[in-house]
Amino acid sequence: MIAFIIRRLFASIGVLIAVGLIAFLLFRYVGDPVNQMVGIETPESERVALRQQLGLNDPAIVQALRFLGHAARLDFGISYQFKQPVSELIGARMPATLELAFVASILSLLAGIPMGVYTALHRKSALAKLFEALSLVGISLPTFLIGILLIYLFAVTLGWLPSFGRGDVVHIGSWWTTGLLTASGLKSIIMPAITLALFQMTLIMRLVRAEMLEVLRADYIRFARARGLSERKVHFRHALKNTLVPVITVVGLQLGSIVAFSIITETVFSWPGMGQLFLQSVQNVDIPIMAAYLLFIAFLFVVINLVVDLLYAAVDPRLRVAIHGA
């Protein structure tokens, strides 16, 4: 078990270093950092001095190591566009994005699992057909179209929900802000969260359905029925429980892509999160923010992957045996 964890840990660190090097290449060689920092009228001598001072004349390997060292201390330099430290910019916007991603994940689980179970148990019913049609639409419709549709319905036509922003936020601690404690904040998060959750919900529903159908055919389900257990018990105690392992994996892995996909949702709803910041940085070729965001997402993915692997081993006893045996 410990050997397994250590191996996964090393693989994770390897991925992070690889992504870090890509981020460094972006940072250093796409566009000239000096040109971005000084005005057009800065004399050549000052540029040379700045170049020396920033260490841009050092060997590439030294620069790469320095970059990684700074990155490990969350120092990603100064944004070209905002002239502020990148870590401050990202930190200020992180709560908005993480909150949205969290609410969207919960939403997709709460809706997706029951829908999946239902469509698996009542395959022929009209409601199940409706769910499946909805899931196809959910996969086919681009996220931003769903967002626009919701805005048109609930903000323009009905006027029930705000179409942009986060509403009023409350500060918790020194840097975290939350919109979940105010009425306007809660109202504001409904539509973005649904937009973001819809794709994941579809995914979870399809997965739970497929896994349930698979598991329901297994011998131990037949055996449970033969033992005279109630259908309810068979379905939920035996079948659903066994479908949850792949569901945990997918939900976990999707958490990272929810954060990444929030770029689109945040743009549609003018949600003041990291995604919007990243998009602005792409539009303005603000390389330090792009590099930092890339590393942040990579870090998120690696951590989630690691946790999911460990959870896997904890949930499925067969894997534990296999790991011990190996």
Add this chain to the structure above:
Amino acid sequence: MSEISVELPKSEPASRSFLGRLKDSDLLASFLSSKVTVVAGALTLIFFLAAVFAPLIAPTNPFDPASNFLIDSLNPPRFVTGGDARFLLGTDDQGRDLWSAILYGLRVSLLIGVFGVLLGGAIGITLGLIAGYAGGRIDSIIMRIADVQLTFPAILIALLVDGVVQALLKGQNREQTAFGILVISIGLSFWVQYARTVRGSTLVEKNRDYVQAARLIGLSPARILMRHILPNVMGPVLVIATINLALAIITEATLSFLGVGLPPTQPSLGTLIRIGQNFLFSGEWWIVTFPSITLAALVLAVNLLGDWLRDALNPRLK
């Protein structure tokens, strides 16, 4: 006698066997047996034809500033009160006929989608063939890169590539580079799936007798890969390509919607939706509605076609 044995592994039998298998799998019959698939197929065909013949169908050229007049801006569709008979679906804020803009936008969206899929396919298939055939260190390097990239959502990769290519082409006219940038972004974000599938099939095929025979008569690895193995691994690739076409269209539309795709002067469907979104609150609903419906119908049709193709080519579902 020895001459005959040398004649054996020619490339034609390999490609004919693929077409032959296609016919034997009752592809046509299974296509016609599902109404949804026929409708999706017809719809896809209509979209492609409309895109190809857009300059002939469209009443005006929306890319030509000289043929659009600001005085015509924000006209409602023809069938609504106050609509102008000249504009079937109304006009946008620059006086462009929306019907023409959608036709041209469809053309741009499909063109970028197809080229993006082709580029992604070319990269993925090549790397997959090499990884599967060479094995060893080359294989593990390529697949490691694929694994890492797979953990990032395609849209994020596309955005990053977009930003980087923009930075590298700085100073260039956005209108001239946007098309290429989009194709590169989409191609580089969608190659992994091809590579994995092709590698898997190549691993199986490379130990078959016909490959051994081709190797025995001294054909170069490149020739074996392209003329012998490739035709036999194309089935799954076609399925991926169809499903990826829908994804590529969504990605292009999303990038354009986010404002890093095609500029408003040569709008794709995504750009039109981006423009239309600004008029959602002022009551000009048609600018956002019609491009959205077109995009949704297009993606849905291609997706349904891909779903059918996947099931039809999957021997396990027979």
